[in-house]
Amino acid sequence: MASAVDFSTFSNIINGEARSSAKVSQGINPSNKQPLWDVPVASEDDVNEAVAAAKKVFPAWSRTPWSERGRLLSKAREALLARKDEMAQLIMQEGGKPIQFAALEVEHALGFLDFHSNHPELETKIIQDNDELRLSLRYMPIGVVAAICPWNYPLVLAMGKIGAALITGNCVITKPSPFTPYSILKFTELVQSIFPPGVIQVLNGDDKTGPLLCEHPDVHKISFTGSIATGKRIMASASKTLKRVTLELGGNNGSIVCPDVDIKFVASQVAVGSFFNSGQLCVASKRIYVHEDIYQEFLQALTDVVKSWKVSPSTNDAGNMLGPVQNEMQYNIVKQFFLDAHNNGYKFALGSADIKDSDSFVIQPAIIDNPPDKSKIVAEEPFGPIVPVLSWRTEDEVIARVNDTNTGLGGTVWSSDIDRAHRLAEQIDAGAIWINSFEKPLPQGYLAGHKESGVGGEWGSAGLLAYCNAQGIHYYKNKVGPGEAGKQ
Structure with a gap:
C-alpha cells in the first residue's frame, strides 16, 4: 500500500527538498470560481539555486547509463500510478475537466512515462567507415532544461518534456502555469526522491519566473508549450545566450470532410475533435470544411451531437461531457468570439452570444x-x-x-476514398495530420508545428533529438604513434 501523501499542501522542489516561499498564490477552480490551495511563488534566489543544483548534478546524471535512467523513470511511473485517482481529482479541480477526462489525462501521462522509460538508447550512427576514415555521429545531452508548461493539459504535457529530458541525460526544471500548478507540483514531490537531488525540480512562479529561466546563462534549453505571442518572447529572450528552444505554439487546424463519408458517424467524431476539453486543445479541429453536397445534413448531425451533451461545472458526479473554460482571462477572450459572430450577423446553428456570467466559467458550445x-x-x-x-x-x-493561415500545427481529413484522403492530407501545411480520426496525439508520434505554430518538435523517437546535441567524431586511421611519422 502506498504511504500517505497530503494532496492539500504543495511545495516547490529544489535540490531534492520541498520549499515554501514568503509569497504564495492560488489557482482558481473554474467550476466554482473558488480559490484552491496556497502554492509558493519562487523567488529569483529559488531560480538560481535550482539551476545551480541542476548544473552540479548534470555531469554525473549524464553519465548514468541509459538503462538506469529508464529504470528510474519507470519507478516514477509507478509512483504516479499509485496516486492516479488523487491526481485525477487535482486535475479536475485545477483544470475544470470532467472527472473521466481528468482521469484520462493521468492515463496519458503514464503513457508518456512508459514510452520514455522503455525507449531504446539512441545509437551512434556510422556515416562512413573505410581504410582511411571512420565518421560517426553520436547524441549527447544538452544540460539543464527548463520545461515551461501550459494550463490546458498541465500534467500530460509536462510528462512529455520531463520524460524526454531525463531519459536523454538532461536535468529538468519544470515551471507549470500559475493557473494550474497543482498536479505537476505534486507529481514532482512524489518522484523527487527516486532521482538524485537536482535532476528533477519544479518551480511555481509568477510573470518573472519564466524570463529568469529563459535568461539564465546556465539553462541550456527551453521547451515551451503555449501561445504564439509568448513563444516569440521566449525565443527573443533565449537568443541572448543562444539557448536551444523547442516551441509548440497555437494552431487553427482545419478539418476537411469529403462527400463520401458516413455523415452521422463522422459528425460524432468531428464533434469530439472540435469541442474536447471545451475546445482548449492546441490540435483541436477549429475550422470544419464540409463538402457542399452534404453540408446541410452534416451541419444538422453535428449540431444534434453537441446539443445532446451535458455541459456543466465538473464534479465527481456531474456526468458532463464538457466543463468550464479554465480561467477568467480565456473566458473573456472566448466571449469576444461569440460577440463578434453576433455583431456581424453570422448564423448560430447552435448556441448564442447571450452568455450569462455565473458561478463558473462554463460557456455553452456554439456552432457558426x-x-x-x-x-x-x-x-x-x-x-x-x-x-x-x-x-x-x-x-x-x-x-x-485550409492553408490560408499563419499557423500549421495539425489537421484532419475524412473520406472513404483513402487515395483521396492521403492526397488531401499531404497538401495541408501542418505538422500532424489525422486521417479518418479526430486528433489523438500519441507519445510515439512526433509533433512539430509549421509556420508560426512552433520551432522544432517533440515526442516520439525523433523528439528525443530535441533534447540532445549532435557530435560528429572524425577518426582518421593514420598511424601517429612513436616512430611512425614520415612513413605515411
Whole structure:
C-alpha cells in the first residue's frame, strides 16, 4: 500500500527538498470560481539555486547509463500510478475537466512515462567507415532544461518534456502555469526522491519566473508549450545566450470532410475533435470544411451531437461531457468570439452570444454556420467551445483555404476514398495530420508545428533529438604513434 501523501499542501522542489516561499498564490477552480490551495511563488534566489543544483548534478546524471535512467523513470511511473485517482481529482479541480477526462489525462501521462522509460538508447550512427576514415555521429545531452508548461493539459504535457529530458541525460526544471500548478507540483514531490537531488525540480512562479529561466546563462534549453505571442518572447529572450528552444505554439487546424463519408458517424467524431476539453486543445479541429453536397445534413448531425451533451461545472458526479473554460482571462477572450459572430450577423446553428456570467466559467458550445473566411472565428484561434462550419466545392479551393493561415500545427481529413484522403492530407501545411480520426496525439508520434505554430518538435523517437546535441567524431586511421611519422 502506498504511504500517505497530503494532496492539500504543495511545495516547490529544489535540490531534492520541498520549499515554501514568503509569497504564495492560488489557482482558481473554474467550476466554482473558488480559490484552491496556497502554492509558493519562487523567488529569483529559488531560480538560481535550482539551476545551480541542476548544473552540479548534470555531469554525473549524464553519465548514468541509459538503462538506469529508464529504470528510474519507470519507478516514477509507478509512483504516479499509485496516486492516479488523487491526481485525477487535482486535475479536475485545477483544470475544470470532467472527472473521466481528468482521469484520462493521468492515463496519458503514464503513457508518456512508459514510452520514455522503455525507449531504446539512441545509437551512434556510422556515416562512413573505410581504410582511411571512420565518421560517426553520436547524441549527447544538452544540460539543464527548463520545461515551461501550459494550463490546458498541465500534467500530460509536462510528462512529455520531463520524460524526454531525463531519459536523454538532461536535468529538468519544470515551471507549470500559475493557473494550474497543482498536479505537476505534486507529481514532482512524489518522484523527487527516486532521482538524485537536482535532476528533477519544479518551480511555481509568477510573470518573472519564466524570463529568469529563459535568461539564465546556465539553462541550456527551453521547451515551451503555449501561445504564439509568448513563444516569440521566449525565443527573443533565449537568443541572448543562444539557448536551444523547442516551441509548440497555437494552431487553427482545419478539418476537411469529403462527400463520401458516413455523415452521422463522422459528425460524432468531428464533434469530439472540435469541442474536447471545451475546445482548449492546441490540435483541436477549429475550422470544419464540409463538402457542399452534404453540408446541410452534416451541419444538422453535428449540431444534434453537441446539443445532446451535458455541459456543466465538473464534479465527481456531474456526468458532463464538457466543463468550464479554465480561467477568467480565456473566458473573456472566448466571449469576444461569440460577440463578434453576433455583431456581424453570422448564423448560430447552435448556441448564442447571450452568455450569462455565473458561478463558473462554463460557456455553452456554439456552432457558426458558414461565416466568411476572413471572419474572426475563422481567421483566429478561439481556444474555446465555438467552431465555424464552412462549405467547400473543389479540392484545390479547400486546400487553399485550409492553408490560408499563419499557423500549421495539425489537421484532419475524412473520406472513404483513402487515395483521396492521403492526397488531401499531404497538401495541408501542418505538422500532424489525422486521417479518418479526430486528433489523438500519441507519445510515439512526433509533433512539430509549421509556420508560426512552433520551432522544432517533440515526442516520439525523433523528439528525443530535441533534447540532445549532435557530435560528429572524425577518426582518421593514420598511424601517429612513436616512430611512425614520415612513413605515411
